[in-house]
């Protein structure tokens with residue numbers, strides 16, 4: 001049941017925590033750039049043409065990785081690829097079309113990657129949308145658009161690439177989530193979100209999809225426990241990218257407030273990407289597989305997770321896995 005008071009309290013906690021962390025990050029300056037080597041690693045980045053994904057792709061190319069940029073819009077992708085190539089001098093960057101909201105596109109993308117590469121070392125599930133729509137938007141398969149793009153598409157891509165990731169000496173899967181998951185209004189019985197309440201509920205589809213990223217990471221790490229593959233979810237903090245453009249498309253007061261705040265306290269794409277790179281490359285974090293990181297630090301969000309899920313996190317995570325397979329009509333379990 002949607003409880004507006006609980007959501008408001010959660011929102012205030014989240015808001016003040018985020019502002020505090022953002023400001024301390026700004027005051028302390030950018031983190032010491034981590035120079036973990038990525039030479040020889042095959043890295044797949046979703047949503048690599050803009051924002052955080054582009055910064056991650058750029059940094060991976062600088063560090064010598066074979067970078068596979070997956071992009072929804074091929075023209076935007078080519079432009080970003082050219083930019084990264086000329087800035088880094090790398091000749092190891094390729095582009096694959098991927099629309100996460102379209103199951104057949106995800107399958108095509110995974111097939112192309114698998115046919116060209118015998119292993120994938122790092123998969124960065126980064127692409128995402130945040131829209132503000134008065135009514136629930138559905139994909140052609142009938143799934144809620146945020147959930148389909150931000151979670152289901154990545155869930156499917158990960159499953160289809162898993163054999164290739166297992167071929168890596170030290171595979172990693174990084175799911176870019178958000179600590180905004182604490183504002184989720186989540187029901188495992190209503191993943192199509194047809195019964196979402198109003199109020200903060202308009203923000204809920206995005207937060208629900210980010211909660212799904214965290215739960216997916218936890219369940220994936222459990223299922224991969226006897227493999228070399230590690231998985232992390234990461235909150236990049238508030239970052240000045242295009243993400244808010246979809247949510248605050250109308251140029252009203254809200255639009256200018258959020259744009260202004262992002263301008264003041266939002267991190268640059270490079271700083272936001274640093275936390276993602278940490279989870280992708282840092283040595284010594286392997287035994288925290290399944291956990292969430294923010295600004296390169298392990299976060300303990302267990303209490304918030306249990307409170308948002310309304311039941312033990314492990315059991316919701318397992319149910320979400322099964323329901324995701326059902327929604328995608330997948331028979332084979334990993």
Ligand SMILES: NC(=O)c1ccc[n+]([C@@H]2O[C@H](COP(=O)([O-])OP(=O)(O)OC[C@H]3O[C@@H](n4cnc5c(N)ncnc54)[C@H](OP(=O)(O)O)[C@@H]3O)[C@@H](O)[C@H]2O)c1
Nearest residue numbers: 047051052072099100101126127128178238239241242243
């Ligand atoms: N920015 C923040 O403050 C913030 C905070 C917490 C978490 N995050 C997370 O960080 C991730 C990256 O966001 P960002 O801030 O870099 O946003 P962004 O600048 O808007 O970039 C989003 C990327 O995702 C791609 N994308 C959107 N829909 C897609 C689809 N259906 N299929 C494939 N690609 C699609 C976009 O492609 P197009 O260019 O074609 O639209 C773009 O490349 C997201 O998962 C977001 O939830 C961001």
